[in-house]
Amino acid sequence: xxxxxxKQYFRVKLDKEADESLWLxxxxxxxxxxxxxxxxxxxxxxxxxxxxxxTAKERIESLIDEGSFEDVSRPIIADDPLGFQDEKAYPQRxxxxxxxxxxxxxxxxxxxxxxxxxxxIGVMEFQFxxxxxxxxxxxxxxxxxxxxxxxxxxxxxxxxSGGARIQEGIFALLQMVKTTAVRARLARERLPxxxxxxxxxTGGVLASIASLGxxxxxxxxxxxxxxxxxxxxETIAEELPKNFQxxxxxxxxxxxxxxxxxxxxxxxxxxxxxxxxxxxxx
Amino acid sequence: MSDEKTLDLLEAKIQELRELxxxxxxxxxxxxxxxxxxxxxxxxxxxxxxxxxxxxxxxxNTKRPYALDYIGAIFPxxxxxxxxxxxxxxxxxxxxxxxxxxxxVAIIAQQKGRDPAENKERxxxxxxxxxxxxxxxxxxxxxxxxxxxxxLIDTPGAYPGLESEEKNIGGAIAASILSMLExxxxxxxxxxxxxxxxxxxxxxxxxxxxxxxxxxxxVISPEGAAAILWKSKERVKxxxxxxxxxxxxxxxxxxxxxxxxxxxxGAHKDIVQxxxxxxxxLIHHLDELSEKTIDEIMAARYERYRxxxxxSTLSD
Numbered sequence: 215x216x217x218x219x220x221k222q223y224f225r226v227k228l229d230k231e232a233d234e235s236l237w238l239x240x241x242x243x244x245x246x247x248x249x250x251x252x253x254x255x256x257x258x259x260x261x262x263x264x265x266x267x268x269t270a271k272e273r274i275e276s277l278i279d280e281g282s283f284e285d286v287s288r289p290i291i292a293d294d295p296l297g298f299q300d301e302k303a304y305p306q307r308x309x310x311x312x313x314x315x316x317x318x319x320x321x322x323x324x325x326x327x328x329x330x331x332x333x334x335i336g337v338m339e340f341q342f343x344x345x346x347x348x349x350x351x352x353x354x355x356x357x358x359x360x361x362x363x364x365x366x367x368x369x370x371x372x373x374x375s376g377g378a379r380i381q382e383g384i385f386a387l388l389q390m391v392k393t394t395a396v397r398a399r400l401a402r403e404r405l406p407x408x409x410x411x412x413x414x415x416t417g418g419v420l421a422s423i424a425s426l427g428x429x430x431x432x433x434x435x436x437x438x439x440x441x442x443x444x445x446x447x448e449t450i451a452e453e454l455p456k457n458f459q460x461x462x463x464x465x466x467x468x469x470x471x472x473x474x475x476x477x478x479x480x481x482x483x484x485x486x487x488x489x490x491x492x493x494x495x496x
Numbered sequence: 497m498s499d500e501k502t503l504d505l506l507e508a509k510i511q512e513l514r515e516l517x518x519x520x521x522x523x524x525x526x527x528x529x530x531x532x533x534x535x536x537x538x539x540x541x542x543x544x545x546x547x548x549x550x551x552x553x554x555x556x557n558t559k560r561p562y563a564l565d566y567i568g569a570i571f572p573x574x575x576x577x578x579x580x581x582x583x584x585x586x587x588x589x590x591x592x593x594x595x596x597x598x599x600x601v602a603i604i605a606q607q608k609g610r611d612p613a614e615n616k617e618r619x620x621x622x623x624x625x626x627x628x629x630x631x632x633x634x635x636x637x638x639x640x641x642x643x644x645x646x647x648l649i650d651t652p653g654a655y656p657g658l659e660s661e662e663k664n665i666g667g668a669i670a671a672s673i674l675s676m677l678e679x680x681x682x683x684x685x686x687x688x689x690x691x692x693x694x695x696x697x698x699x700x701x702x703x704x705x706x707x708x709x710x711x712x713x714x715v716i717s718p719e720g721a722a723a724i725l726w727k728s729k730e731r732v733k734x735x736x737x738x739x740x741x742x743x744x745x746x747x748x749x750x751x752x753x754x755x756x757x758x759x760x761x762g763a764h765k766d767i768v769q770x771x772x773x774x775x776x777x778l779i780h781h782l783d784e785l786s787e788k789t790i791d792e793i794m795a796a797r798y799e800r801y802r803x804x805x806x807x808s809t810l811s812d
Contacts, residue, residue: 223810288809295749295806296740300725349805356802378693378715380725383739384751387693387715388804391701394673395801418715420666421654421694422673440666440694441656445720449656459661469664 223289223318228275240264256477265435265476269315270322270339273372273412277480278326278335286334287323288357292350298381307381311342319350320375323358325365329484331491334362335370340414344376347419351379352389355423356396363403368487372410373424377417390422397426406490408483411470413437429486430470433479438464500553500761503542506535543760546710548736548745552718554710555689556652559764561771562621563590563605563648566688569771570778571596571603577634583663586627588618588651589699591634596646597779602638604631604699605648608689622655623695625663628672631699635672639679644782647685647699652717654695672698677801682785682793684778686756687711687743688763703797704781705751707743708774709758713751714741751804753781 238249242264252259256276257266268276274283291308298304312318320342325334336358338345347355355371362369378386400407409427411420414437421440424430432438439459446452457463461473474482510531517524546554554560567574571594578585590605606623609615623631631647638645654665676683676699685702691713700713707713718736722729740746743755756770756777763770785793 289811290807290809293806293808296738298738300721300735300738301727349807352805353807380716380721380739382806383715383741384713384746384749385805387697388751388801390670390694390697391673391677391801392804394670394701395677395798398674398678418694421669421698423670425664425667425670426674438666439661440654440669441660444723446656446658452658454658458658463661467662467664469667 223291225285226271226287226317226322226324227285228271228283238266240266258476267340268412268476269341270317270337270372270374273374274322274324274326274335274337276476277370277372277483278324278328279330282327284325285323286325286358286361287318287321287354290350290353291318292348292382294381295349295385296381296383298383300381304381307343315339315342317342319354320345320347321351321354323354323361325361328370328480328487331484331487332365332367333370333487334358334365334367335372337372338374338419340374340376343379343381345374345419346376346379346386347389347393348379348382348386349389352386352392355393359396359400359407362405363400366403366405368406368408368490369400370408370410370483371423371427372412373415373419374412375415375417375419375424377419387418390418393423394426397423401428406486408486410479410483411436411438411464414439416440416442425469429472431472431474431479431482431486432461432464432470434461434473434475436461436464436473438469500542503535503539503761506531506538510535539760546742547733548739548742549718549733551710551742552712552732552736554762555712557762557764558610560689561763561767562610563607563650563688565767566648566771566774567594567603567605569767570775571601574603577637578630579633580626580630581633582626582629584624584626586619586623586630588621588655589623589627589631591630593643596782597775599782600643601782602634602643602645603648604634604645606651606696606699608650619655621651621690622653623651624655624657624660625665625668628654628665628668628698632668632672632675635675635679639681642681644682644684644785645679645702646778647683647702649685649687649691649696649700650689651692651695652690653692654698669694669698673701676701677797680790680794682782682788683797684781684785686774686778687713687752688774692717701801703785703793703800704753706754706756706774706777706781707746707752708756708763708770709743710762711743712741713743713746714739 243262245261576592608621609618683702721735722731759766
């Protein structure tokens with residue numbers, strides 16, 4: 215039984231929501247800018263070029279062909295397997311996250327085309343409990359890869375996650391294994407998996423599925439790291455370089471393949487998909 | 497309620513009385529036997545209903561047997577292989593060949609240090625990328641020659657630090673999980689102490705997962721959970737209880753396959769007994785796995801991990 219009786223799983227749609235406010239203040243340059251202009255500009259400040267935070271819906275919208283979005287997620291919602299209660303009960307946290315994001319879980323899973331090339335694409339929503347990976351996200355990622363196998367197309371995962379979801383304890387931890395198991399199947403089918411790391415890609419998500427892309431692309435400004443600065447400082451008083459866990463750090467150390475500006479991400483995915491597609495035809 | 501320190505103190509006192517008994521020819525046997533009974537009773541009370549936090553403390557007890565203690569007791573002729581073939585020899589994660597009851601096996605084991613000097617060498621049992629790459633190398637080597645793999649898990653977690661991040665700890669753990677899932681030999685993992693998060697799961701995605709009775713296995717340390725969710729380091733007991741990280745709880749939830757019993761007070765009270773129970777458990781599960789074909793094992797492994805998780809299915 216679902217833990218909340220009034221909760222419904224629902225299909226995600228990309229309807230443009232009416233914005234109440236017209237203006238937005240850029241945190242970086244302080245300029246008041248038109249919200250609509252920011253949106254049209256991939257949520258990049260038209261004045262100073264600062265990246266605004268993208269919701270999962272905005273992210274997917276910025277990547278796919280208009281009108282090609284089809285929610286292919288499984289109709290599932292989180293359980294509370296441990297009866298977890300910290301300062302809030304876990305079901306309450308879930309409910310608040312659902313209200314805040316308008317999503318049933320921390321991931322959107324869709325079939326969509328990018329420059330007319332079909333793909334299955336999963337996008338994590340950081341505002342849903344830090345984009346943390348619990349049983350639902352793990353299952354949706356696996357389902358996404360299986361859907362890619364059925365449709366014989368590429369799988370794209372856009373990560374934005376603080377890691378495993380603490381409130382689901384061991385079940386969250388084991389999603390690292392689960393997603394890796396299905397990832398191995400996708401590899402056997404010779405279907406490409408493109409992992410896109412955005413701000414932030416950390417912990418158990420980094421140490422499993424996100425690091426297993428055939429190609430790993432980081433968005434400029436991404437934060438990529440296994441352990442948080444706080445944990446590192448507490449474990450060992452170590453001087454950390456200025457660029458620690460940045461996109462540049464990850465590139466320099468061979469952790470990722472490319473760093474791409476937000477406005478170029480769609481064309482970058484197009485090139486990669488095209489290359490794999492042409493390879494397939496041979 | 498008395499804690500373990502009190503019990504240890506009492507035990508030491510009894511030992512002193514025994515010595516006195518011998519030396520002076522005084523007859524203290526009545527007192528000694530009385531105190532022994534009292535000690536046994538207190539110990540039973542203390543350990544009968546261990547709170548999760550108490551188990552965390554036993555799992556981390558510095559007297560607890562570590563991987564090499566079990567290797568010495570269970571696997572004769574452990575032949576260590578040091579190289580990750582890339583950049584270093586991680587002393588927190590050991591690999592090698594050994595025999596279990598006459599059968600050749602490959603060992604992957606996390607090892608903590610006994611004293612400050614050894615802990616400096618072993619990073620308190622926290623493996624770095626070179627450790628996980630060594631483990632991955634061992635998995636493929638074992639597969640090539642059809643040796644079953646036994647991994648002994650005992651780590652607070654993968655080493656968090658600059659070096660780890662520079663050498664791609666995330667990718668190294670991911671690759672280790674992937675290899676563990678793909679190698680076509682039977683695999684058994686045992687959490688002998690701490691099963692700390694990704695650092696443990698990297699060598700824990702096995703066909704059978706066993707836990708010593710006072711082991712813990714968790715997505716995050718109680719301290720980490722307390723800091724993040726309770727915003728207070730003081731709330732570790734609540735955090736430990738909420739995480740359901742003990743062997744009996746994990747067995748109940750169907751996450752592990754067997755709990756290996758420990759003597760009252762913990763494995764360090766009687767390492768011979770603990771090692772013997774562990775050996776029996778390992779032989780039993782290896783026997784069971786050996787009866788299956790590798791295809792059956794691979795199918796069961798896939799199913800086990802493909803289906804892990806708890807959620808509710810709703811209709812559209």
